[in-house]
Amino acid sequence: MDEVIRKIKMGIPVLVYDSKDREGETDIVVASKFVTHDIIKLMRKDGGGLICTTMTYEISQKLGIPFMVDILQKSGYEIFKYLYPNDIPYDEKSSFSITINHRKTFTGIPDNDRSLTIREFANFIERLNVLDEKSARVEFGKLFRSPGHVHLLISSKDLLKSRRGHTELSTALMIMSGLTPSATIVEMLGDDGRSLPYQKAKNYAIEHNYPFVEGSEIIEWWEKWSE
C-alpha cells in the first residue's frame, strides 16, 4: 500500500482491476492534479476507453452537480422515460455526471485541452474549502462550460460502502494518498473487441513498472484507513 501511494503522489499511473464479479475491467488511474498532455496520450493509446474525472459525492453536492441520469429525468423530455437505465448489468447506477471544458480550451479535445480541463478542475477543488456554496458555483461556472469533452464522475455517497466501481476505488486511493479527491481514469481495451484481459493488464503493469491493484485490496486498505 505504501508503495502504491508513493507512486500516486508522484503522478505515476496505477492500474486498478475492479473484480471478476463486477465489470472485470482494468482502469488506468492518475491523480487529476498530475494529469499532463502526455498522461492523456498514454490513457488514450494504452487505455482506449472514455477518459473520465472523478469527484467525491460531497464535492458534487457543494457544486450542485447532479448525476446525468437525474438531469435527464428532471429535464422533462418524454424520451428519457423510455431510455431509463434500469438494466445496467454490473451495478445499480452509473456514476456518469456532466461533461465539461475549461473555458480557455479551444475545441476541448486535444491532449493539451483535456489535460488543462482536468488539472484546472483539480486546482479548483483544492480551494473549494475557502469558498461558500454560492461563490463556489459562480466560480466554477467562470472556469468551465458544459457540455464539454471531459466526463465527470460522481462517487457514491458513502464511497466504498454502497458502490465499488472504479469511480469509488480510484477516489478512495486519492483520499488515502492525502491528495485532492479526484482521479482521472480510463478503461483498458483489448485488440479483440473486448476489455483487456486481467493477465494482459497485469503484464502491461509489470512492463511499465506501474502498480497493479485489485478492488478487494483497496477496500481492505480503506476499511483499515477509515478506522
Added chain:
Amino acid sequence: MDEVIRKIKMGIPVLVYDSKDREGETDIVVASKFVTHDIIKLMRKDGGGLICTTMTYEISQKLGIPFMVDILQKSGYEIFKYLYPNDIPYDEKSSFSITINHRKTFTGIPDNDRSLTIREFANFIERLNVLDEKSARVEFGKLFRSPGHVHLLISSKDLLKSRRGHTELSTALMIMSGLTPSATIVEMLGDDGRSLPYQKAKNYAIEHNYPFVEGSEIIEWWEKWSE
C-alpha cells in the same frame, strides 16, 4: 466525389478536414451502419478523440432527442446557469446530444459494445420511416439506455446552411451516398498535445489509401446535389 462516395458505401474511412477558419481538425468518418469493432479500434488508435455518432435534425425531432445544452438548461439545476457555453470559440452551438448504450451491451465501452450500439442505432434509424412518433420513441427506449458510452450528435436544422462542423459535413456525405443519415466520427490527435496537423492527416490518408476531403469541397458537392 464519386470515388469518395464509392468508398463510403464500402464502409471505408474517409478523412474530413473542416477548415482552417473553424476547428482546423481532421475527423475520421465512417458510415455508422458499417462500424465494426475493428473500426472502433482504428478510431481510438489512429484518431484518439471522442467517438461520436451523428444524426439529422429531423431524426432527433422524431425521437424527441434534444441537444445536451437544452437538456441541461431545462433540468432546472442552478449550476447550469453558470456553466452555460456562451463562449465556444469556433462555433455558436455544440452539436452534443445524449450518450447511449445498446441494452445488450455489458459495460458499453469495449470495441464490441460500442460498435454494437452504433450499428444498432443505424439499423433503428433505417426503419424509422415505418414507425409513427410514439412507437418510434418506445422502440428506441427498448433498444437503448442513457447515459451510455456513445455520444450522439445532432446536425443543425438546415444542415450545411447554418453550421458547417464535422457533424453536418459527415452527415451530408452519408445522405449524398444514399446511406442511413448517420456517420460515426472521431477527431485525429497529434503526439504533441495538439490536433493532428493538416499535412500529417493528409499523409496518413495517402498511406492508408483513404480519401481526404475538405469541408469546402463537401459544401460545394452538397449545393450541387441539393438542386
